Structures are given as C-alpha cells and as structure tokens.
Amino acid sequence: MAVVERSFEQVDLSSDNLRLGDKPYLSVEKLRSLFKGSLVVVFIVVLAYLHAKGALTNPNPGNDDEGTYISQAWALIAGTGAHHTIAAYTYWYDHPPFGWIQIGLWYWLVGGFHHGILGSFRYVREMTDIYFFIDLVLVYRIVGKLDFNYGSRLVTLLIFGLSPLAMSQLRIGFIDTLALPWLLAAVALILDRRLSLGKVSLAGLLFGFSVVTKETLILAIPLFIVALYQYATSGAEAKSRLRRFRIAAFLVGLSIPGVVYLLYAILRGELLPGPNHTSLIGAIEWQLFTRGGSGSILTANSAARGSLVNWISNDWPLLAFGSISGLLGLKSRNIRPISAVVVLGTITLAKPGYLPNMFVIAYLPFLAISIGGVISGVSRAAATGIERFAPQSGVRYLASLLALLIGFSYFTIDSSSREAKLQALTTSFKVSPQVLVEKWIISHIPKDSTMLVDDNYWLDLVQNGYQRSRIVWIYKLGRDIDVDRVYTKGWHQFQYIFLTSNTNAALATRPIPLSNFHTIAAFPTAGVTILEINPSAYVAN
C-alpha cells in the first residue's frame, strides 16, 4: 500500500543509498569482528565456568538469609504457607517478595528442589551461577554502550569476573544477587543511544523489579537520573521537551512493581500497623529506625567495620581503585551515570546506620566498570599521543593493546593473594561440616520430633521427612502469630534445639533457659550444637 511516510525533507540520504558497489561476502572486517566476538564469548564462558566451579560447596551458608529465601520460595510453590502463601511463616514485610518469587519461578522452570543433604543449597547456587553468567553478558553490553575500547571491555570483564569478592558474594543466594541482573539490564537499556519511550519505561520496569527484589537497590537511582538528565543537556529544545516524557516513562515503569506490592499490603489490610497482624509501614519503620544500626566503619569492632574488613580482605584493589575511578569518572560525560552510583555508594558506606555485609553486592559491577572506564580513557589518550609521533599505527588497536597492558598490571597487584583466594573458592569443599550435621540428625533424631532449628537447615530437614509444623525456625518462636497459636507453652514443647551462630543471635534477644536442655551432639567445625530437653521441662503437645 502506497503511503507517504515522510515529507521530502527527510529523503533518505544515508550511506546505504549512496554506497558504491557491494562489499564482498567475507571481508577482512567481518572476519575481524567475528574474531572479536568469539573472544568475548570465550571470556564470558570461562569466567562463568570459574564462578560456577565449586559454587555448590563454597562459601558455606553462614548467615541464615540464604536458607530463609529458599524456604520462602518453597512455601510459595508448595502453597503451604500458614498465613500468607508468599512466606514459610507469617510474612512480615521484611523484604519485598520478588527475590523468592524468582527462586520459585526457577523451580517451576527446572522442576523441583534437589533432595538429599544440602539439596536446597545446591539448587539456589545453580541459579546464582546462571545469574552471574547473565551479569557478565550485561556488563559487557554496558561497557559497549559506554564506548569503551575493545581491550578495556575485556579488562572490565576480567576485573569483575576474577574478583574473589564478587565470586564469594555472588554465589550466595542473597536477594541482592537475585536483584543484580535486573538492575544491570535496566542500566544497559537506559544507556542506549537511540532511546525510545518504550525502552525508557522498560528500563524503569526492570529497575522496579530489582527494587522489589532488594529494596536497598533504590540507591542506584542516581545512575538513571543522570543518564536521563544528560540526554538533553546538549541539544535542541525538542529534546528537552522529550526529556520530560522520558523521565515520566521511567518513573511510571519503576513504580509499577512497587505499586503492586503496595496493593498487596492494602488489600490484605496490612498497610498500617495494628494488633494481631504484620504491616508494611511497621516493617519499614523497623528497617529504617528501630533496627539496630551496624555502627560506623570508623568504630573498631562495629558490625559495619567487620563488613568492610571482610570486603577489603577479599578484594581491596577493586574497592580502592573502583572508588577512585568513580570519582575520576564524574568528569566524563559518558561514564558519569555509573560514577554517580559509585560515589553515592561510597558516601552511604561512610555514614553510620545499618550496613549489612551484602550491601557491596550491587556495587561490584559498577566498581569494575569504573576502573574499566579509566583504563579506556587513559589508553585512548595515550594511543592518540603515540599516533602523533608514529602516524598510521592505528589508534584503535594501539588503545586496545595498551588497555590490555594496564589491565595486566592491575592483576599483578597483590596477585599471589588473589590467586590463593580464587584457588580456594574454586576447589575447596567448605560445606562438609554441614553435611555431617545433617547426616547425623537424619539418622539420630526421629522424624516426628519437635525441634527449634536454624533457617538454613529447615527446608533440608522438611525435604528429608521432618514435619514442617513440628520443626520451627527458632526466630519465629514468640514472634509469629501462627507459631504461637500452636505452641502456647513456648520452648517447653520442643524436644530438640539446634544451636548455631544464627540461633545464638536469636536467643540473645529472646532467651530460652538452656539449663533445661542437655547436649547430645556437638560439631565444632560446623559451629553446631544439638540439645535435647530434660524430661522434667518437656510439655508434649
């Protein structure tokens, strides 16, 4: 159908119409790009492989978050949540649920949790391995959009993929880890040069999904603000008119997952705090105000200091050079959105408040990209300088070569320590004590026992035949409406207690008189002690 699409002012004079003669089918250029592409694929595959190698057994599930999220996902798909179907126990709006909804979707996709000892961990670690692969692909896309030279793109991948900190943190099924690909996908979209309203709103939506996976990722918002704002800083008036539409489209996309979450709370009558139910506002109040801070990184022995020390000991070059590069990057228009998020992250780090260990997760790729940006800028400038003396040496190749050289020197810093850490992460079998514990429990404790447990072991025990109503997260005793309805006599009704560093933390705030229990097994390497109640204190239910 003949339709006049454009007025004659827009007659297409692009190179396609003016090209003289067709190019040969397999040109040098095509071969070259084929080679460059294959090399990237090799890099990504190798880095993803190293990440996955040993991920099922190292690091061991220390903090109870991982076990909690897996259990939530299990409750979601098994549909047996007591009060809510989106959590194993009464959902109390501690975090938005999209993280474990993803785990649930993964379950639906690949069909079922692994059974057997530590089966649930194997399951979620496989998932994070695939997420890391996606992270790598998206990081490569982002550095492409940022116009890094080829050598610097590869170096960025290496800095991120070979970071012992990234490797150890991103293997664990933290919701931050599950949120990261959504954030990176949103970033890759927003940095697109030919940005349409559809892409902007999709970027907003993806970012929104990352925020309802882990709410703290909202701290990445400066990246998007800078990117959207910069669009019209050099351009016609029409651009600044379009900018408003873009910002609105982004915000609309971003708010949709949040609005749905809000609706969930409202429809259940759980928006505002009240007697006998949990609430969204109550949880936010707790997260922001009531929850104990982790102190300042300037105070020795504070939890925040502990996290920082842990990060530094894992990969100080990434943190140090990354933050410095972030500051330097503020000067370059291209990379400024990335720098904005790195700089804000560094400021947040310095300010006292609640600073969990996984805070660093969302920043890792951006730190690596910042370093890559500096390398790209420096190598390009140096290559341009050299070309002035030796013309026709080819700036692009020279820059890539220099970038690889600088990248190489980055890896010479503290190289033996990095090697040792990577070696340990990819080979050592860390979870053997936990395996031992689970095996012992399964063979020594009857399946119908009542038991207070660490969240990390809960799902495995349920999967291995223990009754979900009879084994209870120690955290939930005295804090969950449904648990307290069944166990009206509290700890008296439990035959066994499972003590770990996690349960000790729970007991610190809600003590149980352990003098009424006696030790029946201890596993010092796993940090686990198993106690049995004295017959005189036990009240059967």
Next chain:
Amino acid sequence: MGSQMQMLLKVTLEVVTVLLLASAGFSLYVMLHAWHSEENNGDSTFPIYLGDEKVKFSILIPARHEEDVLGVTLSKIAEITYSDFEVIVIIGHDDDRTLAVARDSEQRFGGIIKVVIDDNWPKSKPKALNTGLRYCTGDFITIFDAEDDVASSILTRINMTVLATNAKIIQAPVQLMNVSSNWFSFRNCLEYYLWFRSRLKWQSGFGVVPLGGNTVFIERNLLLELGGWDSDALTEDCDLGVRAGVVGASVFVGYDSSVATREETPLTLKAFAKQRSRWNQGFFQVLVKGDWMKVNGLGAKAVTFVTLITPLIQVLNSLSFILAIVGVVYARLGENQAIFLFTPLIVLFATAVFEVLIAIELCRDFDINLKVRYLVVLILSLIPYQFILSFSAIYGVGRHVFGRKDWLKTDHTGAHRSLPLGSDTVTIQASVVIEKKER
C-alpha cells in the same frame, strides 16, 4: 458457592482483566506515539519553504443554521495567502438566515466565494458535500466547517506538500481551543491534540486513516473515483478514509500547530454527548458496512478494525474502575489474584500522568496560558469523562441497532473566538511560520 462457580468467576474475571489491560495498554501506546522517539516527534511537519503555486484548491463549506459564525469564517478564508482557490458554500434550501449571510459574503468577495443550494431532504453533511462537489473545479478539494478558524498559510503549505509527497490525501490538524469553558473542555481539547498529533500519524503508517471532518485535502479525481461521500454515513469522513484505504490511495498525515484549524468544544454536556453519540454510531456504521475487510494487508485490516471499535475501547477503559471495585471485594474473600484485577487501572493512572505532560505540550504549541487550575480539572475529570464517553458509545451503538440513523447535529456559538479575531490572528499565525522556518 460451588467450586465450579468459583472457577467460572475466576476465569471470567481474568479474561475481562486481560481485555481491559489490552484496551488500556493500546490506548496508552497510540497516545504516546508522537513522543516515542525523536523521529516520531519530529518527522510529521509540512514543507515550509515557498514555491510555485501548482495546485488549485476548492474549499467546501457546508453550513446549516450557522448564521452567527459563518460570516467571520468566510471573511477569514477570503484572506488566505494563496491565489488559486475557490470557496463553495453549501446552504440548505430551508435555511434563509444562513443563506443571507452567505450571499452577503459572496458579494463582498466576488469571484472567490460561490453559494450553492442543497435541496436534499433529510439534511446531512455528506449530502451537502456531494452537492458542492459538483461545482468544484480545483485539483484538490478540502472542507472547512462553518465555525472554523483557518490558518492563512494553509493552502501554501498544502500546495508544497502535494508537490513534495505526491499524496492523494493530506490530513492537516484540527484543534479545539476553549480549554477552560467547562469541566470537560480541556479533556476534549486534549483528545483532539492527541488524535491529530499522535494517533493519525501512527495510523498512517498502516495506510488507512480515519479522516477528519475538515482540513482534509483530497484529490478531486480520487474523490470522483470513490463516488464522493456516502450520503447515509454519520461519520462520512471516517468512511471515506476507509474506502480510500481500500483503493490504496496514499495519505499524508502532517502536524504543525501553525496550520491547525481552530474549533470549539461543545459548550454543554448534552451537546457533547450528542456529538459523541453520533461519532460512535458513525464508526459502528462503518464497521457494520464492512468496507474495512477489503483493505489490503492483515496489519492494515487489524488497525482499521481496532479504530472502528473505538466505542468499545472507550467502554472497556471506563470499566477499569468497576473492575477495581470488584477487586476489593475479591480480596476480602481472600483471593490473591485480586491484585491482577487492578492492573488496567494502574495503566489508566499512568495514562493520566502522561496526559498532564501532553496538556503542557498542547498549551505551548497553541500559546494557551496554562493555569494549574486547568490541570487539576483535567485530572479530576478523568473518571467522569470516561463514563460519559462510554455512555455515548453505548447510546450511539444502541441508536444504530434500533435503526435511528438521523443526524445529531452539533450547535456552534463561536466560543473559540474569545480572542480578537480577524487580521490580528492571521498575522500571528504568519509570524509563527516564519519563526519555524528560521529555526
């Protein structure tokens, strides 16, 4: 409630939600087409530079009981800065007062304006247009309504567009101007802006454009080939657009606020609902007539179909609110899927956000002094407006089903002319053209 009934309810609600979501999503998508990308935002203007006059235009002005506004309209049209055109005013044989005004103008602007009497009964706009068509001698024929404020540069711009694009049909924008006459007028103005700025351009990508009732330029030969307008059509413009699409006539849709024809929104709610009912009935009539099925290409067919079911889409969009209320009840019953029932409403609220931005664009393009009050009214009127649209849709379609096909005519008072008109406005419009040229 039995579990089978429960299942049935659940599935029904989900199907309805998907339907409403599709309808709301589609409306939002076409609304934003002009702002989707830089290309979409900029590429629809008419050629600006001056060239030779090659095209002769015939302007048709059907007027019925328009004695209050016709005189001014004609004297403005006579001032159009183009030499080769004729004006044919069509007056009903029973309408002496309008005839007197027309005759007066005919004498004042001798040679340009010609009055023609239409003695068809019952009266309708397409019949009048077909009567006028017989007297046309121009290469391109256009229509203006009796109350229209026509840009003085319009024919110059269209002449150049014809030369540059070889299009057989050119649609230029029409804009309602009285944003603050009543609670729904801003919304109504916004609808026009969106229709001409965004929707029609999107539509032209598929080759079938539901043409506007005026400021549309059609090659005379094409019009004769198509047999003129359908005398029975209530929206003869839309009908003609579909039939032109069937023969594959090339359509150019342009947008430039400086050549927009300015009109007024109906002043009373009743008049507005009447006008809407007629349009909805007209669209439905075209749908039933079935010419759209002969359009070439599946995409074009689908788009034309979706356009003709606009009345249905309006009804669906207003159902979002009712669905949300159902959702609240449903959630009380402990249904987790209740959240899904709210999704169409979420899209509708997103639409409201963009409406505010687009309202700002509208006011900038047309030098309207935007007040915060207008925006507040715009937002508050969202829900009642939707309900009036769906009432009109149901009423219009109902009229058709029950066989009432007479013409519900809109009265005009000249509310868009609260600004000083005549030569002043003409100069302003001309200077806008020059400014744009320099940019």
